[in-house]
Amino acid sequence: MRIENLPLLCNPYVGEPFKIEKGFLVGVMTGKKFPIINGIPLIYDASNHSKKNNRNRWLHDRSAFAYDAVVSWGEKLKINSENTVRENYIRSLKINSGDRVLETAIGTGTNLAYLPQDIDFFGHDLSIQMLKIAQKNGDKQSRTLELFQGDGAFLPFRDETFDHVFQMGGLQFYEDPFKGVSEMARTAKSGTTIHILDEISGAMRMLKKMPAHAKYADQPQRTVDAMPRLVPHSMRSIESGSIENSNFYFLRFEKP
Ligand SMILES: C[S@@+](CC[C@H](N)C(=O)[O-])C[C@H]1O[C@@H](n2cnc3c(N)ncnc32)[C@H](O)[C@@H]1O
Numbered sequence: 001m002r003i004e005n006l007p008l009l010c011n012p013y014v015g016e017p018f019k020i021e022k023g024f025l026v027g028v029m030t031g032k033k034f035p036i037i038n039g040i041p042l043i044y045d046a047s048n049h050s051k052k053n054n055r056n057r058w059l060h061d062r063s064a065f066a067y068d069a070v071v072s073w074g075e076k077l078k079i080n081s082e083n084t085v086r087e088n089y090i091r092s093l094k095i096n097s098g099d100r101v102l103e104t105a106i107g108t109g110t111n112l113a114y115l116p117q118d119i120d121f122f123g124h125d126l127s128i129q130m131l132k133i134a135q136k137n138g139d140k141q142s143r144t145l146e147l148f149q150g151d152g153a154f155l156p157f158r159d160e161t162f163d164h165v166f167q168m169g170g171l172q173f174y175e176d177p178f179k180g181v182s183e184m185a186r187t188a189k190s191g192t193t194i195h196i197l198d199e200i201s202g203a204m205r206m207l208k209k210m211p212a213h214a215k216y217a218d219q220p221q222r223t224v225d226a227m228p229r230l231v232p233h234s235m236r237s238i239e240s241g242s243i244e245n246s247n248f249y250f251l252r253f254e255k256p
Contacts, residue, residue, distance in 0.1 A: 001039055005146060008161050009041075012154035012183075013048055040131055042149045043156040053151060053175045057126045060173075064129035067108050068137075085246050089168065089197050090114035099163040104152045104184060105170020109134030112141055122146045122162070124155060125170075153179035157187045164188075166195040171230075172202025177210075181230045181251075188255050193237070196251040200242060203227065203249055227251045 009018050011027040011034075018025040024033040025041050034043045046054050071082060090111055095101055097118045103111060106123030107130045115121065121143065125131050128149045138145040148156055152167075153176045165188040174180040184194045200220050207217040207226060216226040220242075227240040231253045238253040 001036060001041055001146060001148075002144075008158055009156050010158050012043060012150065012156045013045060037128070038132065038135065040128065040135070040147045040149055041156070042128060043154075044126070044150045048154075049151060050175060056173055056175065057151075060125075060127035061129040064108065064127055064133055067130065068110070068133065071110060085197070085243060085248055086111055086168070087114050089195070089250075093164055093166055093195055095119060095164055100161065101164040102155075102157070102162040102166075102184075102187060104155070104165070104167040104180070105173075106131070106134055106147070106167075107169070109137045109145070111168060112137060112143060112145075117143065120146075122148070122157075124148045124150060124152065126151055126173075151175075153183055155183040155187050159186055160189045161187050162189060163192060164195075165192065166197075168197045169199065169202070171196055171198050172206045174206075177206055178230055182232045185232055185235060185253075185255050190255055193252055193254045194235075197243075197248055198251075199247050200224065200249050201247060224249045228253075 006018060006020060010016060011018060011032060014030060016027045016029040019028055023036050025036060026033050034041055095116055097116060100120040102122045102124065104124045106125050109123060123134055123145055131147045131149055135145065135147060150156055152170060152174055165184045171177050171180055188194055200223060204217045204223050207223060216222040224240055224242050227249060228238045231238050234256065235253040236256055240249060240251045242249050
């Protein structure tokens with residue numbers, strides 16, 4: 001983590017700024033300490049999360065070592081066509097040189113290959129093991145990454161920090177997808193379009209967990225229609241749909 005980025009951060013559980021002390025981010029009001037391991041702040045307080053969320057983190061840590069191989073073999077065996085979907089998705093974000101960009105649920109940083117080099121890039125994910133691989137993948141591509149571990153429903157960034165906020169394939173795993181989406185909106189600057197892309201099958205599982213929306217979950221088309229309900233009321237230009245010839249849906253909206 002670069003010291004000049006400290007003013008962009010906050011303790012997501014109480015909103016206080018941080019100072020740095022001997023390898024820890026320390027909340028200036030509460031004194032709450034979050035360790036920085038291999039340059040990655042771990043801003044996750046397990047006592048603030050359910051057992052289910054802690055298990056989700058454990059599962060992603062355990063499977064991280066295989067993630068890149070599974071994605072690349074899926075592509076080689078033509079089980080999926082993620083590369084094209086990723087390339088088109090990242091191009092549609094219209095990221096410019098020098099923009100400050102946040103990718104939530106960044107995983108191992110698979111999208112790095114499609115992003116411009118000269119951006120101020122931040123990645124966030126629940127799994128430290130995924131992030132360690134993202135760090136190595138970033139090094140291989142000579143990129144400077146700012147990586148943070150935590151729950152996407154508690155982003156450790158101040159309001160209105162980023163020119164772009166996006167994610168791919170993470171929301172289906174969130175315990176609280178509503179809060180995950182509203183945190184993406186909170187940390188984006190005014191006028192920013194927030195982009196989400198995820199698997200339709202994952203969205204159906206996610207909706208089944210949310211009783212008010214469960215009736216949509218057995219109908220893929222209706223499922224995609226239900227996605228705008230995740231977006232906070234104050235947002236505008238909300239659009240969702242499925243991506244042609246793929247198993248993905250998109251959700252995007254603008255922060256006024
Ligand atoms: C299928 S992977 C997608 C990774 C990456 N976005 C990609 O396109 O390859 C899902 C990612 O979501 C992360 N994740 C799951 N639940 C999360 C949460 N509550 N907050 C943040 N990240 C989460 C996992 O650790 C994992 O890295």
